[in-house]
Structures are given as structure tokens and as C-alpha cells.
Amino acid sequence: xxxxxxxxxxxxxxxxxxxxxxxxxxxxxxxxxxxxxxxxxxxxxxxxxxxxxxxxxxxxxxxxxxxxxxxxxxxxxxxxxxxxxxxxxxxxxxxxxxxxxxxxxxxxxxxxxxxxxxxxxxxxxxxxxxxxxxxxxxxxxxxxxxxxxxxxxxxxxxxxxxxxxxxxxxxxxxxxxxxxxxxxxxxxxxxxxxxxxxxxxxxxxxxxxxxxxxxxxxxxxxxxxxxxxxxxxxxxxxxxxxxxxxxxxxxxxxxxxxxxxxxxxxxxxxxxxxxxxxxxxxxxxxxxxxxxxxxxxxxxxxxxxxxxxxxxxxxxxxxxxxxxxxxxxxxxxxxxxxxxxxxxxxxxxxxxxxxxxxxxxxxxxxxxxxxxxxxxxxxxxxxxxxxxxxxxxxxxxxxxxxxxxxxxxxxxxxxxxxxxxxxxxxxxxxxxxxxxxxxxxxxxxxxxxxxxxxxxxxxxxxxxxxxxxxxxxxxxxxxxxxxxxxxxxxxxxxxxxxxxxxxxxxxxxxxxxxxxxxxxxxxxxxxxxxxxxxxxxxxxxxxxxxxxxxxxxxxxxxxxxxxxxxxxxxxxxxxxxxxxxxxxxxxxxxxxxxxxxxxxxxxxxxxxxxxxxxxxxxxxxxxxxxxxxxxxxxxxxxxxxxxxxxxxxxxxxxxxxxxxxxxxxxxxxxxxxxxxxxxxxxxxxxxxxxxxxxxxxxxxxxxx
Ligand code: ADP
Ligand code: MG
Numbered sequence: 001x002x003x004x005x006x007x008x009x010x011x012x013x014x015x016x017x018x019x020x021x022x023x024x025x026x027x028x029x030x031x032x033x034x035x036x037x038x039x040x041x042x043x044x045x046x047x048x049x050x051x052x053x054x055x056x057x058x059x060x061x062x063x064x065x066x067x068x069x070x071x072x073x074x075x076x077x078x079x080x081x082x083x084x085x086x087x088x089x090x091x092x093x094x095x096x097x098x099x100x101x102x103x104x105x106x107x108x109x110x111x112x113x114x115x116x117x118x119x120x121x122x123x124x125x126x127x128x129x130x131x132x133x134x135x136x137x138x139x140x141x142x143x144x145x146x147x148x149x150x151x152x153x154x155x156x157x158x159x160x161x162x163x164x165x166x167x168x169x170x171x172x173x174x175x176x177x178x179x180x181x182x183x184x185x186x187x188x189x190x191x192x193x194x195x196x197x198x199x200x201x202x203x204x205x206x207x208x209x210x211x212x213x214x215x216x217x218x219x220x221x222x223x224x225x226x227x228x229x230x231x232x233x234x235x236x237x238x239x240x241x242x243x244x245x246x247x248x249x250x251x252x253x254x255x256x257x258x259x260x261x262x263x264x265x266x267x268x269x270x271x272x273x274x275x276x277x278x279x280x281x282x283x284x285x286x287x288x289x290x291x292x293x294x295x296x297x298x299x300x301x302x303x304x305x306x307x308x309x310x311x312x313x314x315x316x317x318x319x320x321x322x323x324x325x326x327x328x329x330x331x332x333x334x335x336x337x338x339x340x341x342x343x344x345x346x347x348x349x350x351x352x353x354x355x356x357x358x359x360x361x362x363x364x365x366x367x368x369x370x371x372x373x374x375x376x377x378x379x380x381x382x383x384x385x386x387x388x389x390x391x392x393x394x395x396x397x398x399x400x401x402x403x404x405x406x407x408x409x410x411x412x413x414x415x416x417x418x419x420x421x422x423x424x425x426x427x428x429x430x431x432x433x434x435x436x437x438x439x440x441x442x443x444x445x446x447x448x449x450x451x452x453x454x455x456x457x458x459x460x461x462x463x464x465x466x467x468x469x470x471x472x473x474x475x476x477x478x479x480x481x482x483x484x485x486x487x488x489x490x491x492x493x494x495x496x497x498x499x500x501x502x503x504x505x506x507x508x509x510x511x512x513x514x515x516x517x518x519x520x521x522x523x524x525x526x527x528x529x530x531x532x533x534x535x536x537x538x539x540x541x542x543x544x545x546x547x548x549x550x551x552x553x554x555x556x557x558x559x560x561x562x563x564x565x566x567x568x569x570x571x572x573x574x575x576x577x578x579x580x581x582x583x584x585x586x587x588x589x590x591x592x593x594x595x596x597x598x599x600x601x602x603x604x605x606x607x608x609x610x611x612x613x614x615x616x617x618x619x620x621x622x623x624x625x626x627x628x629x630x631x632x633x634x635x636x637x638x639x640x641x642x643x644x645x646x647x648x649x650x651x652x653x654x655x656x657x658x659x660x661x662x663x664x665x666x667x668x669x670x671x672x673x674x675x676x677x678x679x680x681x682x683x684x685x686x687x688x689x690x691x692x693x694x695x696x697x698x699x700x701x702x703x704x
Contacts, residue, residue, distance in 0.1 A: 116567025
């Protein structure tokens with residue numbers, strides 16, 4: 001990037017956003033398209049043609065040769081297939097073509113994407129449909145050649161969702177519909193209500209040379225072996241620490257690339273674990289935030305490479321230091337700009353806020369199993385339910401002020417919580433206004449001033465699932481509230497009824513509110529007493545998708561039908577099995593081809609040493625001999641646990657049914673993997689550094 005350019009000079013230069021639209025479309029086309037986007041109106045074929053024309057011109061001017069319908073299949077990543085703009089006319093001349101039809105609808109041979117039984121094998125076609133509310137963008141390679149990306153939803157011939165995006169869009173519609181209905185009753189007019197999302201992305205950066213030497217990282221994204229170095233994260237000296245040069249250069253280039261893609265990369269800092277960092281953009285609508293988060297992850301990987309770094313997005317790349325999450329900040333805003341979860345100066349007077357706020361709390365309590373489910377993937381197993389943030393029990397932290405407010409409403413008292421000030425005690429430091437809630441870093445869902453922060457989501461996961469869930473469960477609660485309020489004509493009665501609903505919802509669901517330490521054993525006991533959901537593993541979480549109450553919820557709001565839920569259940573189980581299959585095989589390979597040979601060689605050296613020393617003097621060599629015995633004992637254990645894992649893996653492979661397999665992985669394979677690792681880590685600690693076959697945690701986490 002040229003020196004001294006301002007961010008605003010190039011922000012969004014590769015996005016077909018408002019500026020580009022206005023430049024490449026006539027005023028009528030622009031206005032019509034805005035109407036479609038802002039008001040969810042259908043897109044006519046005539047308009048699609050005009051828009052396609054403008055997009056083509058813009059793309060060609062920006063060096064694009066191809067376009068692609070970009071979608072998010074159920075693998076959780078993104079998919080693309082490029083088509084060149086080139087075509088031939090009747091006389092065989094090359095022309096550049098991009099029509100409304102190609103813009104709005106694509107066809108992909110979907111047979112290799114997971115469908116979980118939705119798509120019959122004879123019907124391999126899948127369709128991609130333009131999501132015009134998420135802008136198209138251009139990705140350029142280092143030679144300046146670009147591909148135009150069109151965000152799309154991916155469906156089967158019968159319109160069943162084969163992706164993560166379609167249910168998200170449906171849930172946004174459900175939330176908008178229900179929130180508008182409630183707002184209408186409350187006398188607030190708007191055209192659309194939008195869930196806003198800000199996803200904070202945690203990640204690790206490690207040296208690429210180390211990465212290449214670790215078979216486990218290359219195949220599974222996490223270390224399957226590794227003893228703790230003498231220093232970990234215990235001093236918290238990495239959190240918010242000054243950012244070193246190489247990482248700083250990476251961050252600068254990452255930001256620049258993201259800004260060009262119209263992504264508002266805003267905050268960056270070092271995280272708790274060594275080599276861990278975070279990036280947060282400014283929030284946007286849920287579907288755009290979801291798309292952009294995919295781009296953030298992709299760009300992180302790409303840019304890291306340039307600095308001989310590797311970006312790890314796995315939830316738990318290293319045992320015994322913090323893993324990575326993705327905090328999902330979620331709120332609801334009207335198209336007129338009102339954040340419905342903003343308490344304002346005096347929340348006890350703000351009935352609209354209180355109604356929506358208690359609706360969210362009630363939704364999280366009633367559908368806690370789905371909330372847990374929405375953050376479940378194999379990588380996250382090592383965070384949730386492990387002894388790390390956040391725990392697998394769903395609870396909500398709302399802060400003392402709001403708890404006081406709701407308690408008072410429940411008791412029929414009045415409270416006045418005007419904004420308090422924090423006095424710093426330093427005369428020249430201005431007093432700070434106090435947020436409506438403090439932070440409780442241990443809570444899985446925390447209300448942080450004007451949004452709910454859901455902290456369970458895994459770092460590698462798409463934001464689509466948690467937001468589909470939040471949108472739907474809250475739509476349901478709001479819908480129930482509206483049903484109680486509809487038909488009341490007098491304002492006085494309406495006001496009373498609103499207070500009554502807030503009171504009842506709070507009373508029924510306040511068991512989900514918790515302000516203590518979520519990591520404590522005491523909380524596990526207390527939560528059990530309160531009857532809260534505590535699902536501590538993925539497989540049980542996946543089962544919630546087949547629960548009657550949950551199927552009814554998703555069907556009612558037309559987010560998923562029963563078949564779509566069953567297909568997801570199957571795909572998740574399948575993915576779980578495949579993930580641990582790869583991990584188990586990787587471990588076996590590393591042990592047999594890297595660790596065992598190294599240990600065997602070392603034993604040989606020790607044995608030779610003992611013999612030579614004893615030849616010199618029979619009294620010599622006692623330490624060597626003792627060490628040899630220790631190493632040999634561990635080597636025997638290693639062999640034993642290797643075989644146990646091999647057997648468990650064989651049992652799982654033969655189980656046939658995917659659900660049975662998943663249980664065998666959970667109950668037999670994973671424990672065997674842990675045992676094998678344990679022994680290996682002990683060996684690592686007594687074996688010379690130069691003998692150990694790959695870089696250790698000390699090398700990787702504290703690289704130069
Ligand atoms: P915190 O320090 O509590 O994490 P930040 O202000 O740093 O809060 O915000 C964290 C993330 O939350 C950012 O991505 C931010 O854009 C996002 N955020 C802020 N307000 C909202 C909102 N109303 N809806 C959704 N996300 C929001
Ligand atoms: Mg935060």
C-alpha cells in the first residue's frame with residue numbers, strides 16, 4: 001500500500017457496495033435494488049439483468065476475469081466454482097457476458113457436499129441463489145487478477161437448505177416478522193428488524209517452520225502430543241501485551257486486506273495464551289457478519305503465510321493453555337436505528353427494552369439445549385465442559401443494576417437506576433460513566449451494555465449456527481408475548497399487561513441468571529439444583545436437534561423442517577466420527593513412525609553407553625542404566641497404549657452405524673488417545689531435546 005493513504009481512501013474498494021452501485025447503476029436501478037435489499041422485496045428478472053450488467057462492468061474495471069457463486073455448505077467452510085466472463089457470440093467472437101439469470105441463480109453438482117440424506121443420489125443438482133443483502137466482492141491474487149464473489153444460499157431441487165446460510169436468512173426473517181409485530185403493538189413503526197452481530201475472532205500464530213514439522217498440526221489443526229514447558233500463561237503477561245514486530249506486520253497487512261473487502265477490522269490485541277491474538281470488526285447485520293467472518297478467517301491464513309507464520313483457528317491447538325473462541329455479540333435493531341436491547345438512562349422506565357431483554361433471557365432458558373448445541377463442534381469439546389472458559393452450563397450474566405431493576409419489578413417496587421459515575425480518584429482524569437453491566441468473564445452469555453455476548457462459539461466455527469439459533473428462539477418468545485398483547489385497545493391496560501409479562505417472564509426464567517464464578521464446582525452443584533441444562537459433550541448436544549420441542553420451534557418459524565434437522569444431526573455425527581478418526585490415525589502414525597523410532601534409537605545409545613562405561617569400570621554407568629530403565633518402562637507403556645488405541649479404533653471402524661461409532665469414539669477412542677498422549681509427554685520430558693522428533697510446546701509457543 002502506498003504511504004500516507006487514509007483507510008477511507010481504499011476502504012471497501014473491492015466491494016460492490018453503495019458507492020460502486022451508485023457509480024455503475026442509473027438512479028432508478030439503484031433505488032429499485034435498495035428497495036429489494038432494505039425491504040426484502042422480490043427481485044424481478046428485468047432488475048436482475050440491469051444489476052448484473054452493472055456488476056459485470058464494475059468487476060471488469062477491477063481486473064476480474066471470473067465470477068463465482070460463493071456458498072457455505074454443511075462442511076462449515078465455504079465453497080466456490082469459478083466461471084469466466086468470457087463467452088462467444090453467434091459469429092464465434094469472444095464476448096464478456098454476465099446476465100441477471102447467472103447472477104440470481106447458479107447450479108452446482110452438489111453430489112460431493114454432505115446433504116445428510118436430503119438429496120437422493122439421482123438428484124445431484126444443488127442450486128445457489130444470490131443473497132442480495134450481502135454485497136458481492138472481488139478477491140485479487142498477488143498479480144492483480146480478480147474473481148468476483150457473489151454470496152449465495154445453497155438449496156436442493158426442492159428448496160431444502162443444503163447450507164448454513166439459508167437457515168440463517170430464514171431465521172432473520174422470522175425475527176424481523178415477530179419483532180415488527182410486537183413493535184407494532186407497542187406503537188413503534190418500522191419496516192424491518194435486523195439482528196446485529198459482531199464476532200470477535202481469536203487465533204494463534206506460530207512459525208511456519210514449526211508447523212511443517214508437526215504432523216498433528218498439519219492433519220488435525222491441533223497438537224496431539226506436547227508436554228507443558230516450564231512457562232505457560234500463568235503470569236498473564238501475554239494478555240494485552242505489546243505486539244511484537246512480526247505479528248504487528250501481519251496484523252497491519254491483514255487489516256488492510258480486510259478494509260479493502262469492506263470489513264471494518266477495528267480491534268486487535270494479544271490474548272491470554274502465548275502466541276494467541278484477537279481481532280474484532282465493528283458489528284453488522286447477522287448474515288453480513290457471518291460472511292465477513294469467513295473472509296476474516298481465510299484472510300488470516302493467507303496473510304500469515306506471507307510472514308512465514310501459520311494461523312491456527314482450531315478451538316484447542318494446545319493442551320493446558322487457553323483455547324480460542326469466537327465471541328458472538330448479538331443485538332436487535334430496527335431499520336430506523338433503534339437498538340431494542342439498549343437500556344437507556346433509566347432502564348426501569350424503558351418498557352420496550354425490558355420486554356425484549358426478558359424475552360431474550362426467557363428464550364435462552366427455555367432453549368438452553370439449543371444454545372449449547374449451536375456452539376458444538378468436535379474442536380470445542382476441549383473448551384466446553386473442560387476446565388476452561390466457558391463452561392458447558394448455559395447461564396446469563398446481566399449485571400447488578402439490571403438484576404436490581406428486574407427484582408424490583410418482580411416485587412412491585414420502583415427503582416431508579418440512573419447512570420452512575422466511576423470516580424477514578426485522580427483529579428485530572430474525567431469521571432467515567434458506568435456501563436449498565438460489569439464484565440463477568442466466566443459467563444457463557446453476558447449482557448454487555450447493549451448486546452448479549454455469547455462466548456461459547458468455537459474459533460473455527462461459522463457464525464451462522466449460533467445466530468440462527470438466537471434469532472429463532474427469540475422470535476418465538478417475542479411471538480408468544482405478542483399473542484398475549486394483541487387485541488388490547490386501551491393504553492393503560494396495555495402498559496399494565498406489559499409489566500405483567502416482564503414480571504412473569506423474569507419469575508419463570510431467572511434461574512438462568514448467574515453472576516458468580518462459572519468455573520467453580522459450586523456452580524455445577526447449584527446449576528443442577530436449579531435444573532439447568534448441562535450438556536458436556538457434542539453427541540448429546542447433537543441429539544437436541546431431534547427433540548420434539550425443538551423441531552416444533554424450527555418448523556413453526558420456517559427455519560428448518562424436520563428433514564433438514566435430521567440431515568444436520570447426521571452430518572454432525574459423521575463429522576465428529578471423521579474428525580476423531582483422522583486424529584486417532586494421526587496419533588498412531590506419529591507414534592509408530594516418529595516417536596517410537598526416536599526413543600528406540602535413544603535407548604540404543606544409552607545401552608551402548610552403559611556397556612562401554614562398564615567395560616572401563618564395572619562401577620560406572622549406574623545413572624545411565626537407571627535412565628535406560630525409566631525410558632524403557634515408558635516405551636513399554638507407549639507400546640501398550642498404542643495397541644489399546646489401535647484396538648479401540650478398529651472397534652469404532654467396524655461399528656457400522658454412525659451413531660454407534662460416535663459413542664465408541666467418545667467413550668473408548670478418545671480416552672485411549674489421552675492415555676497415549678500422557679505417556680508420550682512423559683517421555684518427551686526425559687529425552688534429550690535434540691532426540692525428540694518434532695518441535696515442542698516451548699519452541700512453538702515462544703517462537704522468535
Ligand atoms: P466488549 O469490550 O464488551 O467486548 P466491544 O465494544 O469491544 O465490547 O465490542 C465487541 C464486539 O461487539 C464488537 O465487534 C462490536 O462491534 C460488537 N457490538 C457492539 N455493539 C453491538 C450491537 N449493538 N450489536 C452487535 N454487536 C455489537
Ligand atoms: Mg468482548
